[in-house]
Amino acid sequence: MVVKIKDGIYWIGAIDWDVREFHGYETLNGSTYNVYLIRDEKNVLIDATKGYLFQELMLNLKSLIDPKEIDYIVVNHGEMDHTGSLEKLVKYTGAKVVTNERCREHLELQYNTEGWEFITVDDKEELEIGSRRLKFIKTPMLHWPDNMVTYAVEDKVLFSNDAFGQHLASSERFDYQFKDLELLFEETKEYFANILLPYRMLVPGVLETLKKLEIDYICPSHGVIWKEHVGEVLERYLEWSSDRYVNRAVIVYDTMYNSTKKMAHRIGEGLMDGGVQVKIYNLSNTPMNKIMRDILDAKYVLIGSPTLNSNIYPSVAKFLAYMEGLKPADKKIGVAFGSYGWMEMATGVIKSTFERLGFKVVEEDCLTCRFVPKEEHLSRCYEFGKRLAQMDL
Ligand SMILES: Cc1cc2nc3c(=O)[nH]c(=O)nc-3n(C[C@H](O)[C@H](O)[C@H](O)COP(=O)(O)O)c2cc1C
Ligand SMILES: [Fe+2]
Ligand SMILES: [Fe+2]
Incomplete structure (x- = not known):
């Protein structure tokens, strides 16, 4: 399954209806590993999937483009749930890996990266891919030292990786398709409480940076895409990091x-x-x-x-x-x-x-x-x- 988000930007990820355990987190509703494709003069993938979902990812990708035409794979975070399929993906596409220095180190410590071509980006650095620019914003310790988010400047799309995600397998890809919005926020809160809570003191600073951007879509790497409730999910993150009870x-x-x-x-x-x-x-x-x-x-x-x-x-x-x-x-x-x-x-x-x-x-x-x-x-x-x-x- 692929889903168009807007012209040239697609969701091509994998839905895992079966997963019930995620490093101690019991995912009773399954999860998704979202991967995004941006088509421009350079074709870009944002993040990847767990290793066993490589075939599904390739199937989705091939329905839109010859995988060999992928130029860059942006890696926002080195954890295996978003990078497990990377060895095969890099080999198959020949794409360059765009990431920050810390994440590159994490990739080198987890995979055989021999022969990979890296483009190492710094905080607030931009990469032109044709009519679009991608801006990288480091968000260290939310929740690993290597985390960053990627902002498609002209499209106003934020690819937020683990931030704003939920472990929720669903046929709906967008927040506005959910009848029960509170359920979605409860799942988002549970994710926050179990993944981001120890580092919540860093959240207000990141939100300040994000508020300066115009954001039409937040595309996390787990769960649904925020479109109608972007402001609300940012507010809830601020509330959950406030220590108010x-x-x-x-x-x-x-x-x-x-x-x-x-x-x-x-x-x-x-x-x-x-x-x-x-x-x-x-x-x-x-x-x-x-x-x-x-x-x-x-x-x-x-x-x-x-x-x-x-x-x-x-x-x-x-x-x-x-x-x-x-x-x-x-x-x-x-x-x-x-x-x-x-x-x-x-x-x-x-x-x-x-x-x-x-x-x-x-x-x-x-x-x-x-x-x-x-x-x-x-x-x-x-x-x-x-x-x-x-x-x-
Ligand atoms: C295998 C086993 C070991 C126990 N060891 C202790 C113990 O070391 N010290 C103690 O005060 N009570 C011990 N107890 C007694 C329990 O704490 C007691 O039965 C208690 O009421 C159990 O509460 P519960 O019904 O909430 O499980 C043990 C009970 C069992 C079954
Ligand atoms: Fe993670
Ligand atoms: Fe993740």
């Missing part, structure tokens, strides 16, 4: 025999009755990336774990490591809870993660319980939740 509690737990679960639910009820929006997630059946989407702008994070063999429950340990790496905003309120049999060990591990993240830790006796919590204990959990909602923290 809403009055939401995210309660995350795992459990062996449901004791920790009972506590989670009662604390949640108290918070709800206290007027807080509550989300409760069991780690055994919820992808961590979904949970991080809600933690991004939550005021409260409550994490529960039973004690297993003098330690925290493994799925909770895994979640803590994941969350800590993503460095959600500090000044959140952290609560650790859990059931144990004879010597409680789990909540200390949770609390030390909260402390490293700069969360304000709230503690109470009722947050740990020996074996199965009795009704009296659960009602204390409920009261705690209700009080937490009112605490002036």
Whole structure:
């Protein structure tokens, strides 16, 4: 499938309906690897696909042009999901690889680049390809040191690579084709929360640069193309990087025999009755990336774990490591809870993660319980939740 974006610019990427795992990110809706073709005096590809999608990419490309007529392949970012097919692509097309110095280094460290011809570009540099100019804007650490975006100056099209993307396989290629726009923004938020969050302090500066450009289309390398909602997605990026939170509690737990679960639910009820929006997630059946989407702008994070063999429950340990790496905003309120049999060990591990993240830790006796919590204990959990909602923290 190929889709015309505007005269001379086409989407020729690959839709992966099957992918469910993406370096730990559970992609329940699949993903797309967007590749774009610009036809001018020089024919240009923007980014490539994962290695196994090479054939699909070639099929799409051949429906528009003889691949040997490709002059340049712009590589905005060296990660394998956009470069895995590059070795074959360079060999087959004979095209020159246009990228920045850091990305070139990353390509050389991942592939056999012998014989590749590179054009190394710097920040704000332009490349003329006929009637068009391509302008390269470096966006280091969003989310690798090698990231850049490419702006087709005359067309007002921004090829943003990972930025503004979503892991979402769909037949729709453009935002305005989506009936449920909020769903699209939720997917975009989830992507932000799991890919860009640790580097969010760099986002406002990049947005300032982008605001100086006129942008008719944002063409990311995953998900749909932004056309009708360009301003809105830029605004949402600013909002998600602001560290502002809403009055939401995210309660995350795992459990062996449901004791920790009972506590989670009662604390949640108290918070709800206290007027807080509550989300409760069991780690055994919820992808961590979904949970991080809600933690991004939550005021409260409550994490529960039973004690297993003098330690925290493994799925909770895994979640803590994941969350800590993503460095959600500090000044959140952290609560650790859990059931144990004879010597409680789990909540200390949770609390030390909260402390490293700069969360304000709230503690109470009722947050740990020996074996199965009795009704009296659960009602204390409920009261705690209700009080937490009112605490002036
Ligand atoms: C394999 C296993 C190992 C356990 N190890 C410990 C332990 O080292 N220390 C402890 O205090 N409790 C230990 N427990 C007891 C549990 O923490 C206790 O049953 C708790 O109520 C489980 O909570 P849950 O229903 O939320 O899973 C262990 C339980 C199991 C099944
Ligand atoms: Fe990436
Ligand atoms: Fe990517």
